[in-house]
Amino acid sequence: MRLYRSHVLVGMDTFTLLAGARKVKEHLIRQIEKRGLSDEIKVLETGSLGITNRGVVLLIYPEGCYYVNVKPEDVPEIVEEHLLKGRTVQRLLFKGELERKAVALPESPLDVRRQSRVVLQNCGVIDPENIDEYIGRGGYEALERALFQMKPQEVIEQVKRSGLVGRGGAGFPTGLKWEISAKVASEEKYIICNADEGEPGTFKDRVIMEGDPHRVIEGMLLAGYAVGANKGFIYIRGEYALSIQRMEKAIKQAYEYNLLGSNILETNFSFDLEMRKGAGAYVCGEETALIESLEGKRGEPRNKPPYPGTCGLWGKPTVVNNVETLANIPSIIVKGADWFRSLGTKETPGTKLYTILGHVVNQGVIEVETGITLRKIIFDYGGGMKNGREFKAALVGGAAGCFLGKDMLDVKMDYTTLKSYKAVLGSGAVLVMDTSTCIVDMLRCILDFFKRESCGKCVPCRMGTDRLYRLIVDISSGKGTKDHPKLMLELAQMMNKASFCPLGQSVLLPLSSAFKYFEDEVMEHILDKRCPAGVCKMGEK
């Protein structure tokens, strides 16, 4: 194996590709060749480097320094200065761009070394399109161990003991879910990876799939082995072009290595994997609507019970797991349940991926141990509030999430703790808002989203989302009356009780939390016909 003096990692994710990462990489290779450094310096593609909205991002080892906003015309300078002469290019270096010096941070606020990376351990490190690099980092070791040293029931036990709960939002214990399907006698069972990441403000699963697709495949294989399923589907968000491309490539490579297909590693275990693209319906992230869609039907939820675990895809026992959940499995099998339990909180051990976005300095996906506070997410990893404005609220858990005000900054962001505050962690999206945000306008956006995404099957959700949207538009355009908030809450409460699926049921949460924290602001819209943040255009509709 050839040894290189330096490695240049080009982060290839959806953001950087749009910013021209491919072109930068071509220039890099050309410039390195021109300087005759091809034998010394290796240019590699990798997944997200953890820095979002900073154009093309490069990570150069062994120094471990990040360059951001790299343009093709910057490449000669980087090659000349850094790679040839060993001098960093200060103007492109990622410094975190902190404006409030109060929080002391190292050079890279989203620095992966400060995170506890389990799911993202290979992300930004390996070439996601090369199976050998995954294997080189211990990939498929868990599969091998399970197939040769463990009975399916032992795999389930280990996952159960680890205390892993579903990372898609509902937080159901994964091992228990598997056990239910494993116990059903059926010749056909299915594993579905829910990669239809549709929660607004969430793109953690995309980062996993773009950065380490084989981890997801391995997780599915382990689930299949554990419950006795021989067929898996990845139901992937149709807009995730790069994820689709990388997952497809990964599946192909896994088949070539007989890590998928018949008699995997010459055992009796066989597992086939297919990918299906979603068509952009939020409700298809709900597991039974997802299954309907997979069967080729309208994406509408099914009644539960029966749950997919006993009667899912084509009426067979089906395990539906989120991408992040599955990506946790290989490490749990290799390192053990006790190791996993040593991470995070007692109630929900392990790590969690949070998508930080909104009015913070650093937006992006971080992986940290559970139990982190909102304050730490925003002011530590997020680099604090942008433009020095004051923190107003955070919407945690996406559109179906909950507004958290200042008083919640020191609450631990895990499933159990949030539940005790009648809030949810959901997908782990943290949308941070400063004082320039109007809550009524935020609600308008959220309710518009629900109105568009309701499948229309049940009356409370179909009509309720539509009516709520019309009522909030009234308020935001100065036509609201004192009865509006009351009627809206009455509707949302009815929807919470009567809707068929979680989509309609969850509208209450953002609505009631917004009304609770920001009642004055809402009433100001209604009584004074005035938007304190100056966002709503009163008198227009």
Next chain:
Amino acid sequence: MVSLTIDGKPIKTKKGSTILEAALDNGIEIPHLCYHKGLSVAGACRLCLVKIKGRPGMVASCLTEVAEGMEVIAFDEEIDETRRLIVELILSEHKHDCLVCEKNGQCELQDLAYRLGIDRVRFSVEKPNEELDNSSEVILRDPNRCILCGRCVRSCAEIAVQDVLKFANRGSEMFIIAGLNQLLAETDCVFCGACVQACPTGSLTEKLARFQGRSWEFRKVRTTCPYCGVGCQIELNIKDDRIVKVYGVEEGPENKGHLCVKGRFGFDFVHHEDRLTTPLIKRNGEFEEASWDEALDLVATKFSQLKQKYGSDALAGLSSAKCTNEENYLFQKFVRVCFGTNNVDHCARLCHSSTVAGLSRAFGSGAMTNSIREFEKADVILITGSNTTENHPVIGSLLKHVARYKGVKLIVVDPREIELTGYATIWLRQRSGTDVAWINGLMNVIVNEALYDEEFIKSRTENFEEFKKVILKYTPDRVEKITGIPKRKLIEAARMYARAKKASIVFAMGITQHITGTDNVLSLANLAMLCGNVGKEGTGVNPLRGQNNVQGACDLGALPDVYPGYQKVSDPKIREKFERAWRAKLSPKEGLTVVEMMNAASEGRIKVFT
């Protein structure tokens, strides 16, 4: 049985039923709109929400199975509030204009709004009025009265099995489309009206009934559909002695509410102006209106004269399989007593007489051995000589339904690609006229592979050894040469039929109207007996008859060789019995069949036809 309480009232219901079913069966009217008996459950309207003691929140009672000891709360303040708000939302979706609605007075939404006391709607109606779909001759679609309960979509998919109506778009933009968002008349719609019957509001209505009467003005008469032999039960809605519309009777044992386009909409002939309303007598080459007395006197005189002049056997009468039992009985008695001849026959002669001949010989009766709804219980159904969806549409829909939803496998043997071949697991395409050969071919495979029911053959059949000798000659190779059916498929079909626990045979005139018609029927009967598929639920040999009272016309003796109850006219003892009962001298001679009557008439031997 399961015991539970609903609002404290103890109830016993059968295991597996839902809370809503249990409540409705016991007279507890839990509100609902999207639930409809006979359709799958959607759980979409959320009006049937109830609480169960010990469980959090509310559950849809239409989707929740009863459990022993369950304590259900169907009505309390919170549930009522929830229901009221839901109905309020539904009412705000469209402009529900009851004034000129055909459903006024029998609209489920109207009833519910009244019952829940919705005296105001706090939301404004924002949707613009949409145009009606007037394209069909019989069904009117009014999207403005649609509450998106999906009953039409489900009835189209599950009862008619046509899949014409579907949901389109989502959320508040959702609406129901026909075909690819076409006008109904441009789609594959067969206009059976299952959707009309299922619609709880005035969104789908009978076009011909528009503005012809309000629901409370109708006199309702239950009767049997006058068309084919399925025997659908219908309910006529009559105003001023005119039929305005027809409903399928949901309790109808065969149709369970379903009808075809003819049964539901084809009643305009009843009041057609071309129909005779008084007797006509031809005078000087022109028909003139006459009174009944005049006409009857004339006919009676002429009949008597001709009978005296040419003898009784110059008179003949044709009855009808579309007439009632009473009419058929009276008619054959009239011919036998007044004309003094057995020249009485009816239309069944021309369609299924080979069935009657064959099945009488095999089983002693020419009827279906099993009832129609038993198709739901079969594992395999072999269909031959019947384009069921065209000729017996209600049974056709049932066969499509069982194939799609009940996992019943269909074997269709037909030279043509009919609609049912699309639902068939196996389609055998025989050369026309080679039916005995392929049936023997099936039996050859079954005998050779010992797939037959030995016990049944031993205890219930005769001459098996002789039968075997014939059958063994019909090897799959030979049958392939005769019929054109590839032997591989023949063998596959034979195995499927024979290995089924319950296999049924359905046939119609495609195999009866051949020179070998009776043999075809006999062969099918043999096939059924070979596999013991007689005398069990979901099996049998089932001819689909053409008219609604074929059975009655035959049973009541509108046949030239038998009195009512298939008693032979040639038997002196039986004849004496009837002579005593009818107090008349009866002819000992068997009468002429329809065809023979026609020939005799053209030869001048028959002078009187009625």
